């Protein structure tokens with residue numbers, strides 16, 4: 001769990017990625033992520049049960065794929081039928097996805113959901129310091145492809 005004592009965002013704004021106020025806000029949000037994760041783990045059972053013999057990490061990864069499939073299936077059918085997206089259904093599937101992500105995070109890494117959220121937001125702040133830019137995205141992809149062919 002991230003606290004003001006161990007949160008790198010509060011200490012120095014991750015080398016200037018965040019200003020101090022944003023860092024503090026993110027640290028406070030981390031507590032919500034971690035509280036959610038603890039609640040999700042309450043309903044996950046132990047590692048040995050409920051996976052049909054599959055290793056829990058495999059089972060949970062498959063769960064993420066299954067829920068992503070449910071989400072895109074809903075969207076596909078709504079588009080096919082020329083109907084508006086049902087926001088309640090989308091929110092339900094996103095919640096199912098979040099549950100699997102929260103539990104997988106703990107089982108695979110032993111870490112917290114806030115660690116995942118922070119890692120992602122730092123990466124994106126560094127990648128797009130002024131917000132999303134198609135040009136930065138294209139150039140980043142080109143650099144990665146260039147590295148892959150070296």
Ligand SMILES: [Mg+2]
Pocket residue numbers: 067070092093096
């Ligand atoms: Mg679902």
